Amino acid sequence: MDQINPASTVAGAPELTVVVPCYQERPNVVPLAERLDAALAGIRWEAVFVDDDSPDGTADEVHRLAARDARIRCLRRIGRRGLASAVIEGALASSAAYVAVIDGDLQHDETRLPAMLRTLREGGCDIVVGSRHLADGDAAGLSGAWRHRLSGAGIRLAQAMLPVRLTDPMSGFFMLERRLFERLAPRLTGRGFKILLDVLLAAPAPLRVREIPAQFRAREAGVSKLDALVLAQFAGVLAEKMLHGLVPLRFIAFAAVGAVGLVVHLAVLTAMRRLAGLSFADAQTAATLVAMAANFQLNNQITYRDQRLRGGRLWRGMLLFMLVCGLGAVANVGIANVLYQGHTIWPAAGAAGAMIGLVWNYAVSATLVWRRS
Incomplete structure (x- = not known):
């Protein structure tokens, strides 16, 4: 200049x-x-x-x-x-x-x-x-x-x-x-x-x-800022437009990460049971913790890429995320059980509980974990 x-x-x-x-x-x-x-x-x-x-x-x-x-x-x-x-x-x-x-x-x-x-x-x-x-x-x-x-x-x-x-x-x-x-x-x-x-x-x-x-x-x-995550975010924008904005892009990404977390959970559960010989309760606990950690990292890198937590905030955020998801799991199980006891067929009751847990985790995480400073 x-x-x-x-x-x-x-x-x-x-x-x-x-x-x-x-x-x-x-x-x-x-x-x-x-x-x-x-x-x-x-x-x-x-x-x-x-x-x-x-x-x-x-x-x-x-x-x-x-x-x-x-x-x-x-x-x-x-x-x-x-x-x-x-x-x-x-x-x-x-x-x-x-x-x-x-x-x-x-x-x-x-x-x-x-x-x-x-x-x-x-x-x-x-x-x-x-x-x-x-x-x-x-x-x-x-x-x-x-x-x-x-x-x-x-x-x-x-x-x-x-x-x-x-x-x-x-x-x-x-x-x-x-x-x-x-x-x-x-x-x-x-x-x-x-x-x-x-x-x-x-x-x-x-x-x-x-x-x-x-x-x-x-x-x-x-x-360059072009990478696979940019393309994934681009696909998410397309999905949000297809749904006419009724479902936010972040929620779509959060749900997709949750699906990946389920795969991680089942893989760890299988490994702990078959390879490590742990009891179901111990294997389930280990799988839950690993899946929560994986979900947090993926959400931090993808869903909240523009609000990524770093340094000390990263570790505090992970602990808070696990607490939020733990409460979400309680809500999931509780609501599903109430519906099942009320004669709702078990697949529908389970799906309803999972959806309540997903919405809880998304809403509270957005408010507490990745809140804008």
């Missing part, structure tokens, strides 16, 4: 806000600002860097630039995490006519922003998406076969759900009118890393989408 002359800033309120969600992207802040300055020459623009309290000092770097150039702004979030919610907050902080979303890792092709803006100005579409999969587009920045497979799986999932046909529904590089985003914002889940899909599925009627080819560069600094 040292090469940018603040005096060259185009006067007037910005026409375009570029929202940059970022976490641990300090080395990329200056290069991205310089590239935006070059690409958007002659356009009234601003960049809102939304930083999730990065420990590497990303927010400090943005503040340093903002002190010299009023087009650069920083929105630092404390106690909140996640790309989708970061984009929502950044876009709602804008008063410009148009809002663009671009990653903070320099992989998106900022030189396509003027073409995206021209397309919106001309009318005929509601949203412009930079696609890696059109002719002249490039997905070379997806390093390794594993990331290509993850991206491909996500694209196929999204294409099966969307009311419009897109070559790159997993794109994180797009532009739309701010007023449209504001109308859709109350419908957005704010979960996960793929905000474009959330926007497209939140619209009450199919949006008119125009795709333009865009390069997806190799990352120059920092660490």
